[in-house]
Amino acid sequence: MAEQSIVVVEDDSSIADLLDMYLREAGFRVLLALDGERGLQLIATQRPVLAIVDIGLPGIDGFEVCRRLRVSGNLPVLILTARDGEFDRILGLELGADDYVTKPFSPREVVARVKAILRRGTVVTTANASVIEVTDEILVDTNRRDVTVSGVGVPLATKEFDLLVYLADNPGVALSRQQILDAVWGVDWLGDDRTIDVHVRQLRRKLGDDLPLATMWGVGYRLG
Amino acid sequence: MAEQSIVVVEDDSSIADLLDMYLREAGFRVLLALDGERGLQLIATQRPVLAIVDIGLPGIDGFEVCRRLRVSGNLPVLILTARDGEFDRILGLELGADDYVTKPFSPREVVARVKAILRRGTVVTTANASVIEVTDEILVDTNRRDVTVSGVGVPLATKEFDLLVYLADNPGVALSRQQILDAVWGVDWLGDDRTIDVHVRQLRRKLGDDLPLATMWGVGYRLG
DNA sequence: TCATAGATTCACAACACTTTCAAGCAACAC
DNA sequence: GTGTTGCTTGAAAGTGTTGTGAATCTATGA
Numbered sequence: 001m002a003e004q005s006i007v008v009v010e011d012d013s014s015i016a017d018l019l020d021m022y023l024r025e026a027g028f029r030v031l032l033a034l035d036g037e038r039g040l041q042l043i044a045t046q047r048p049v050l051a052i053v054d055i056g057l058p059g060i061d062g063f064e065v066c067r068r069l070r071v072s073g074n075l076p077v078l079i080l081t082a083r084d085g086e087f088d089r090i091l092g093l094e095l096g097a098d099d100y101v102t103k104p105f106s107p108r109e110v111v112a113r114v115k116a117i118l119r120r121g122t123v124v125t126t127a128n129a130s131v132i133e134v135t136d137e138i139l140v141d142t143n144r145r146d147v148t149v150s151g152v153g154v155p156l157a158t159k160e161f162d163l164l165v166y167l168a169d170n171p172g173v174a175l176s177r178q179q180i181l182d183a184v185w186g187v188d189w190l191g192d193d194r195t196i197d198v199h200v201r202q203l204r205r206k207l208g209d210d211l212p213l214a215t216m217w218g219v220g221y222r223l224g
Numbered sequence: 225m226a227e228q229s230i231v232v233v234e235d236d237s238s239i240a241d242l243l244d245m246y247l248r249e250a251g252f253r254v255l256l257a258l259d260g261e262r263g264l265q266l267i268a269t270q271r272p273v274l275a276i277v278d279i280g281l282p283g284i285d286g287f288e289v290c291r292r293l294r295v296s297g298n299l300p301v302l303i304l305t306a307r308d309g310e311f312d313r314i315l316g317l318e319l320g321a322d323d324y325v326t327k328p329f330s331p332r333e334v335v336a337r338v339k340a341i342l343r344r345g346t347v348v349t350t351a352n353a354s355v356i357e358v359t360d361e362i363l364v365d366t367n368r369r370d371v372t373v374s375g376v377g378v379p380l381a382t383k384e385f386d387l388l389v390y391l392a393d394n395p396g397v398a399l400s401r402q403q404i405l406d407a408v409w410g411v412d413w414l415g416d417d418r419t420i421d422v423h424v425r426q427l428r429r430k431l432g433d434d435l436p437l438a439t440m441w442g443v444g445y446r447l448g
Numbered sequence: 449t450c451a452t453a454g455a456t457t458c459a460c461a462a463c464a465c466t467t468t469c470a471a472g473c474a475a476c477a478c
Numbered sequence: 479g480t481g482t483t484g485c486t487t488g489a490a491a492g493t494g495t496t497g498t499g500a501a502t503c504t505a506t507g508a
Contacts (some may be wrong), residue, residue: 143396143397143398144396144397144398144446145398145440145443145446157441157464157465157466158441158442158443158464158465158466159465159466160465191466191467191468192467192468194467194468194469194485195466195467195468197484197485197486197487198466198467198468198486198487199466200485200486201485201486201487201488204486215484215485215486217474217475217476217484217485218475218476218483218484381453381454381455382454382455383454383455384454415455415456415457416456416457416458418456418457418458418496419455419456419457421495421496421497421498422455422456422457422497422498423455423456424497425497425498439495439496439497441464441465441495441496442464442465442494442495449508450507450508451506451507451508452505452506452507452508453504453505453506453507454503454504454505454506455502455503455504455505456501456502456503456504457500457501457502457503458499458500458501458502459498459499459500459501460497460498460499461496461497461498462495462496462497462498463494463495463496463497464493464494464495464496465492465493465494465495466491466492466493466494467490467491467492467493468489468490468491468492469488469489469490470487470488470489470490471486471487471488472486472487472488473484473485473486473487474483474484474485474486475482475483475484476481476482476483476484477480477481477482477483478479478480478481478482
């Protein structure tokens with residue numbers, strides 16, 4: 001499975017670094033933002049699976065970030081708050097946050113909450129299958145882990161599928177081999193860049209000319 | 225829309241009554257159970273949209289209730305706990321609870337949490353239906369705990385049945401071995417991944433080629 | 449306590465996938 | 479053009495995963 005991204009919006013860099021470390025260890029890709037504006041920007045461009053937002057932010061505060069996210073989509077949000085009053089809690093939850101953690105918190109607890117929220121997410125998406133449309137013909141179903149071309153199922157190997165999902169998750173973006181390796185193979189993988197090429201070839205072979213997978217010379221690949 | 229039911233499993237009647245009052249006011253139908261056994265029974269028969277479960281129950285405790293609910297479906301669960309340790313919290317969340325509240329809590333907060341959980345997604349109440357149709361021929365009755373193939377009963381062992389129910393509750397979803405272990409064996413189970421394979425083999429053997437149970441290479445299994 | 453069914457582990461064959469390799473080919477720079 | 483670099487491709491070697499039967503361990507009930 002392609003690595004899942006989490007955006008952390010937190011102005012206190014020591015807290016941010018701590019979360020960064022623990023979330024990475026739990027297998028997530030972590031994107032840090034120091035203020036609400038940058039956070040919203042990251043969320044819009046990087047398509048994370050979840051956002052962790054501190055309420056007490058400079059500029060656009062956490063409540064506002066929450067409100068905007070709730071308007072623009074259904075990204076799960078975990079709120080960090082220093083305030084302990086019941087009123088704030090309810091306000092946060094009614095704003096659409098999926099959960100909140102009161103400072104001081106343990107990073108392990110945050111990771112557990114994140115996992116709990118994401119587990120819910122899969123349940124929800126089960127009902128209305130999470131399908132990525134690569135083209136009108138090529139559909140990638142990440143729940144079923146299968147691909148259809150014009151309605152016909154095409155069997156893909158594990159790595160082929162994961163690679164396709166990662167590319168399809170970043171449509172129209174030229175991805176470097178390093179980015180692809182980090183996301184699909186994992187950052188600690190040691191091996192040849194060329195390995196990607198072979199899997200790309202398999203995808204092109206199996207999915208045919210319908211697949212808009214371009215070679216970015218000297219860089220990497222781009223889907224769409 | 226028909227009134228939504230919530231099952232409250234709580235042995236302290238003063239707390240139960242308090243929750244009852246507030247939840248009713250919020251427009252829910254409230255069903256009270258004093259112990260875990262009665263709670264599971266109510267949940268099985270009344271198809272609530274959510275369960276509120278106290279951890280410190282007599283008989284079948286809250287953890288066990290949670291675990292069984294997670295096996296038999298994806299009913300949202302809100303945990304009530306008197307214990308405040310981080311370990312318990314994480315254990316509860318990893319057991320599949322969607323949220324938890326620490327005593328003493330305010331009933332208003334509980335109502336807010338309940339609403340937050342329900343807002344997350346359309347709750348598939350049919351997931352808790354007693355009979356699951358795996359195919360036209362294969363029917364799984366979670367109340368009777370039996371399986372029929374073309375009307376003929378097929379005896380399954382406990383683990384085989386629990387595994388089948390979990391797979392059938394997530395039709396068309398590729399489930400990892402870890403997900404399956406967490407749900408069916410419990411998060412604290414220590415043992416070999418491959419145990420699943422053997423039970424899968426038994427299911428395939430007993431239910432025949434009718435069973436649409438696919439191996440997701442390098443991942444796990446998928447039913448349907 | 450023993451008998452029995454069930455659960456788990458083990459070992460190994462069979463298989464599917466992944467990676468590497470080497471040669472040929474295409475793009476780019478000059 | 480020509481050299482250089484990077485990409486494609488087919489096949490082979492390497493690795494890891496799954497299926498299976500049997501053995502072992504563990505509950506359960508008579």
